[in-house]
Amino acid sequence: MSDDPLLEVENLTVQYKTKEGMLTAVSDASFAVSEGEYFGVVGESGCGKSTLLLSILNALDSNGQVTNGVIRYKGEEIQDLSEQELNQRIRWKEIAYIPQGSMNSLDPLERISTQAVQLAGLHSDLNEEEALTKFEEMFEIVGIDPERIHDYPHQFSGGMKQRAIIALALFLEPSLIIADEPTTALDVIMQDQIFKHIDDIVDRVGTSIMLITHDIAVVFESCDRMAVMHGGQIAEVGPVTRIDNEPHHPYSTLLQEAFPDIREPNRDLSVIEGKPPRQIGETDYCTFVDRCPWATEECREAPPPLERAEADRSDHFVSCFRKDDVREENEQGTDDRKAPNQKSGSLANDE
Numbered sequence: 001m002s003d004d005p006l007l008e009v010e011n012l013t014v015q016y017k018t019k020e021g022m023l024t025a026v027s028d029a030s031f032a033v034s035e036g037e038y039f040g041v042v043g044e045s046g047c048g049k050s051t052l053l054l055s056i057l058n059a060l061d062s063n064g065q066v067t068n069g070v071i072r073y074k075g076e077e078i079q080d081l082s083e084q085e086l087n088q089r090i091r092w093k094e095i096a097y098i099p100q101g102s103m104n105s106l107d108p109l110e111r112i113s114t115q116a117v118q119l120a121g122l123h124s125d126l127n128e129e130e131a132l133t134k135f136e137e138m139f140e141i142v143g144i145d146p147e148r149i150h151d152y153p154h155q156f157s158g159g160m161k162q163r164a165i166i167a168l169a170l171f172l173e174p175s176l177i178i179a180d181e182p183t184t185a186l187d188v189i190m191q192d193q194i195f196k197h198i199d200d201i202v203d204r205v206g207t208s209i210m211l212i213t214h215d216i217a218v219v220f221e222s223c224d225r226m227a228v229m230h231g232g233q234i235a236e237v238g239p240v241t242r243i244d245n246e247p248h249h250p251y252s253t254l255l256q257e258a259f260p261d262i263r264e265p266n267r268d269l270s271v272i273e274g275k276p277p278r279q280i281g282e283t284d285y286c287t288f289v290d291r292c293p294w295a296t297e298e299c300r301e302a303p304p305p306l307e308r309a310e311a312d313r314s315d316h317f318v319s320c321f322r323k324d325d326v327r328e329e330n331e332q333g334t335d336d337r338k339a340p341n342q343k344s345g346s347l348a349n350d351e
């Protein structure tokens with residue numbers, strides 16, 4: 001893994017036009033993914049994960065738009081590239097995308113090899129023979145007999161279809177694969193196998209992976225670095241080991257406590273009450289305020305800036321006005337933590 005940034009997202013805001021007004025789905029988000037890195041983006045449903053990645057690929061729904069910020073890929077700003085440029089230069093051969101529910105995205109009427117050849121024809125200079133040879137290699141990487149590239153999707157189980165999609169994503173040797181909940185709809189054993197294949201790809205092929213998921217345990221297990229999102233804001237970003245062991249943001253702290261940990265088998269699991277807000281208009285406050293045990297008046301008055309978690313750390317950032325208090329309390333243990341908004345100086349939950 002290198003420290004060179006492959007993808008840089010700076011101060012990105014994405015909004016959707018709705019009947020109620022402009023809905024802010026991503027607000028002032030910043031993070032970077034390095035070459036060869038396995039980067040996880042975690043957060044609850046509706047927190048803006050898919051919007052974030054669709055804006056990177058310029059594939060937002062027609063009512064969505066990037067209203068502020070910069071997306072840089074290999075140093076080049078890509079947020080304003082035309083469809084044609086994105087198709088010719090970026091999609092599939094630089095950045096491949098595994099969508100949610102992707103195993104249903106294979107065309108049921110075409111052999112999988114035909115779909116690979118079509119993809120190569122659109123996005124690369126490979127001829128048919130070269131494309132098929134290459135695609136066979138990808139099948140081997142994802143653990144499917146290469147002869148089966150000529151099968152139709154219905155001849156594959158759900159897990160095999162998902163692996164075939166991963167093979168397609170790898171096929172044109174992209175530097176970055178963005179996978180949106182790649183194991184949704186698979187059983188737990190198959191999920192585990194798919195994640196093992198993805199781990200293997202990171203090790204063997206060296207591709208960077210950006211994994212979007214609501215499952216923080218998967219991120220803790222597999223990723224190098226991570227971003228935690230809440231209500232369209234990046235709450236915390238940094239090395240997985242840091243956020244797992246020393247979360248500084250209240251949301252990462254509570255998320256971490258909501259998942260079982262084999263190091264503490266007898267620990268009670270916490271529940272995070274409420275849900276992220278649907279934000280109409282600019283986000284001018286911390287979107288975690290109504291669910292946060294540490295919130296104070298300040299948290300409603302402005303969005304917290306994403307700042308270094310500690311002065312001497314250049315790899316760990318957190319957006320919380322109360323991050324120092326949270327860290328101090330986390331160091332002391334969780335036993336005397338009060339319910340949301342019950343701490344001294346904090347606000348009544350106005351819901």
Ligand SMILES: Nc1ncnc2c1ncn2[C@@H]1O[C@H](COP(=O)(O)OP(=O)(O)OP(=O)(O)O)[C@@H](O)[C@H]1O
Pocket residue numbers: 016017018023024025043044045046047048049050051052061063064214278279
């Ligand atoms: N096309 C759209 N028009 C209006 N609002 C949208 C649109 N797409 C998403 N949203 C809203 O934007 C917010 C973020 O949604 P998004 O799908 O990005 O979240 P997510 O974290 O990926 O959720 P999930 O895990 O359920 O996919 C939500 O409030 C959602 O309702």
